[in-house]
């Protein structure tokens with residue numbers, strides 16, 4: 001199969017690797033020659049390391065190398081049956097690329113986008129045949145992260161949706177279907193992981209090290225929220241939060257925090273600048289967390305119940321199936337457990353009571369309980385039994 005990846009940055013180079021490993025012939029295209037050079041060098045380094053570690057044979061490496069063709073123009077793109085763009089996150093630039101592509105590719109070529117935040121309906125609308133357009137959202141780093149969110153636009157045909165699902169699965173990925181709404185599944189459901197942690201911190205309830213410790217030690221998350229925000233970059237995380245907040249018509253649930261805005265304005269962006277919530281200088285002393293079990297349990301449960309509420313609301317609003325919501329969080333962001341499964345284990349009534357107690361305390365719609373959880377409590381049902 002011939003496929004084409006447009007944009008050879010972090011995501012595009014990773015997607016090209018995934019496809020090439022599965023035997024597809026890939027054109028990796030970037031309009032900037034230095035981006036192509038960087039992608040090529042990055043690939044060489046990764047592929048050589050895989051051979052050194054014994055994960056690939058020399059012949060396997062050669063097969064993948066032969067499968068990727070690096071270029072700065074669109075030559076031979078007419079032979080591709082699947083094209084995915086991973087260029088800059090800008091709706092106008094992506095739309096104009098789509099129009100350029102549609103004039104070059106064959107009539108039955110699927111035109112996909114790796115966008116994290118743009119509306120697929122608006123991207124599809126730029127095409128003469130919007131039925132061939134679909135969102136295919138990989139996670140970073142694409143070769144290692146198993147999950148891919150598939151987002152049909154309202155214009156996408158059923159046949160294109162099914163062909164895309166089949167193709168991405170054939171690349172060894174786990175697919176979930178998501179409705180074309182802001183943040184799709186993962187970037188929507190995960191908001192409280194950051195937002196509620198920031199709120200607890202702003203209230204002076206606990207310091208960042210204690211909140212992180214609660215989530216890793218009690219919750220079993222791989223990273224605490226502040227460590228993760230420093231890793232992602234506070235500028236990037238703040239922009240995503242602000243974008244989601246606006247996209248949801250200023251729903252209080254997604255309201256950004258001043259703490260993060262100020263850190264971002266100050267240039268305390270996290271690991272990449274050596275300072276964020278934590279100090280990454282070699283001489284810095286890592287702050288210790290409080291070890292009070294009651295406090296840790298309280299922090300963990302307040303963040304978890306907000307995540308569960310978000311997952312339940314995503315199901316209530318038909319963003320995805322319950323299985324796909326749980327898969328998305330465990331495979332896309334490595335949560336230790338699916339949130340709806342966790343809700344069953346903690347008890348639906350316990351979730352509703354906690355959310356109602358928070359709402360009574362704050363009188364903010366941010367803490368409103370999902371109607372689905374409330375109905376389930378009334379009916380005595382669970383998500384999985």
Ligand SMILES: NC(=O)c1ccc[n+]([C@@H]2O[C@H](COP(=O)([O-])OP(=O)(O)OC[C@H]3O[C@@H](n4cnc5c(N)ncnc54)[C@H](O)[C@@H]3O)[C@@H](O)[C@H]2O)c1
Pocket residue numbers: 006007008009010011012029030031032035085086087088089090093097114115116117137138139140
């Ligand atoms: N970085 C992530 O964690 C992540 C995760 C999932 C999805 N995404 C999405 O993937 C896309 C790419 O993100 P990234 O992090 O790889 O960005 P990046 O900046 O690393 O790479 C973008 C590449 O696109 C190239 N480019 C820009 N305009 C182009 C054009 N008109 N034609 C051809 N090439 C062009 C740039 O030269 C650059 O190499 C974005 O839509 C982003 O939202 C990113």
